[in-house]
Each structure stands twice: as C-alpha cells, then as structure tokens.
Amino acid sequence: MAAPWSWPVGAVFYLLYFTSRPAATGDSLKCDELRLGQYICKDPEISYVTQEPVKCTNFTAHAPCFPAPNITCKDPSGNETRFTGKEIGFYKPIQCRNVNGYSYKVAVALSLFLGWLGADRFYLGYPALGMLKFCTVGFCGIGSLIDFVLILMQIVGPSDGSSYIIDYYGARLNRLSITNETFRKTQMYP
Known part of the structure; x- marks a missing residue:
C-alpha cells in the first residue's frame, strides 16, 4: 500500500x-x-x-x-x-503615455495660488479661458475653485491632448468607464 x-x-x-x-x-x-x-x-x-x-x-x-x-x-x-x-x-x-512637458505639480500650484488670474489656463494652453478668468477675477472665486478641482482630478489636461508629467509611481488617475461589454455583478443585500 x-x-x-x-x-x-x-x-x-x-x-x-x-x-x-x-x-x-x-x-x-x-x-x-x-x-x-x-x-x-x-x-x-x-x-x-x-x-x-x-x-x-x-x-x-x-x-x-x-x-x-x-x-x-x-x-x-x-x-x-x-x-x-x-x-x-x-x-x-x-x-x-504621451507627454509634452506639462507638469502636473506646476499646474496644480498655479491653479491653487494664481488661478484667480488665469495663470493655470495660460500654462495649459487655453489662452481664451485664461484671459476670461483674468478679466473677471476668476469668475469671482467660484471659477477658480472649480478649475482647481478639475485640474486636481486630472479632468482638465494640456490643450494639445498630451498627458501631464507625473512621477512614474505618483498619483496617476485612470478613468474607468462602463460600456456594453462591462459586466455588472449584482449585489446581495442582507
């Protein structure tokens, strides 16, 4: 055996x-x-x-x-x-990713400290929006706050379609989307 x-x-x-x-x-x-x-x-x-x-x-x-x-x-x-x-x-x-020289850290810092003057939008290549923010003093503060959040969440990026330069192991965000091929698993509730 x-x-x-x-x-x-x-x-x-x-x-x-x-x-x-x-x-x-x-x-x-x-x-x-x-x-x-x-x-x-x-x-x-x-x-x-x-x-x-x-x-x-x-x-x-x-x-x-x-x-x-x-x-x-x-x-x-x-x-x-x-x-x-x-x-x-x-x-x-x-x-x-394709990067062309726009730093994420610089964009966030410009948006936080000089966003009310439109410096963040000028830096990212949006001169018309930068001039609008400059002339309206950042849409009276509300527009600057909204732009800061959009840049922070990496929703607004450089105007040429490239990505920000972010540390290789840094705070990169990946957008997830739901398509017809996405599988949704039903949740069992107690």
Missing part, C-alpha cells in the same frame, strides 16, 4: 514537471506565449525628464523578458532555443 502522502507529492511533481515544458506536439511554443511563472520581465528604464519608459512610441514601450532556466521555446526569429535564464527571450509590450 502506498504512503498517504504519495498522491499529493506525485501531483505536485506532475504540475512542476509538465507545466514547465511545452506540449509534446512536436512544435514548441513561441517565447511570448509562455505561461506566467515561466519567465520574468525586467522593469522598463524610466526617463527622469518625462517619467515614462524610455523609447515610448505609439503609447507602447517594450520590457525585456527572460524565460526560466531549461525552458525551450522559439525566439522572435523562429529559432528554437533552450534558455539558461540569462538570455532575453522576448520583449513584452507595456503601455505608456
């Missing part, structure tokens, strides 16, 4: 051995199709000036990924390679 622990040990061995290898169909996987845990990607190099990944083009940058030791897969050129864990197997695309 087998020991009571032999089945779990066999299952763990099976999972570790067979999930770390490509399927036995004769064709090995492409390296960018490896499962999570079979590779590790380095963090991208971040530019000090833009606070975005270096070589960000078309809202995409690429991070180098290293397959785990003893993984065999096809590299981007189609060659089947057995990796030691030190070679780059593929480049994983990561999302990045």
Whole structure:
C-alpha cells in the first residue's frame, strides 16, 4: 500500500514537471506565449525628464523578458532555443503615455495660488479661458475653485491632448468607464 502522502507529492511533481515544458506536439511554443511563472520581465528604464519608459512610441514601450532556466521555446526569429535564464527571450509590450512637458505639480500650484488670474489656463494652453478668468477675477472665486478641482482630478489636461508629467509611481488617475461589454455583478443585500 502506498504512503498517504504519495498522491499529493506525485501531483505536485506532475504540475512542476509538465507545466514547465511545452506540449509534446512536436512544435514548441513561441517565447511570448509562455505561461506566467515561466519567465520574468525586467522593469522598463524610466526617463527622469518625462517619467515614462524610455523609447515610448505609439503609447507602447517594450520590457525585456527572460524565460526560466531549461525552458525551450522559439525566439522572435523562429529559432528554437533552450534558455539558461540569462538570455532575453522576448520583449513584452507595456503601455505608456504621451507627454509634452506639462507638469502636473506646476499646474496644480498655479491653479491653487494664481488661478484667480488665469495663470493655470495660460500654462495649459487655453489662452481664451485664461484671459476670461483674468478679466473677471476668476469668475469671482467660484471659477477658480472649480478649475482647481478639475485640474486636481486630472479632468482638465494640456490643450494639445498630451498627458501631464507625473512621477512614474505618483498619483496617476485612470478613468474607468462602463460600456456594453462591462459586466455588472449584482449585489446581495442582507
């Protein structure tokens, strides 16, 4: 009779051995199709000036990924390679933002201290709104407060459509929207 622990040990061995290898169909996987845990990607190099990944083009940058030791897969050129864990197997695309030199910190500071003069709107590239705020002394204070909140929540951005320069691990906000493909889970109330 087998020991009571032999089945779990066999299952763990099976999972570790067979999930770390490509399927036995004769064709090995492409390296960018490896499962999570079979590779590790380095963090991208971040530019000090833009606070975005270096070589960000078309809202995409690429991070180098290293397959785990003893993984065999096809590299981007189609060659089947057995990796030691030190070679780059593929480049994983990561999302990045388009920035053109407008600082989030400067925009918030201008809105807070000189918003009643329209300095925030001039800085962001809205000269007509800046002049309107200047001539009406910030819409008597109410407009300055509303603009401050809109800039703080990153709803109002630069006029050229670019994003603010915000620290890479800073207070970035991502807008979420509901579409027809969004799944709404019903709440169970007690």
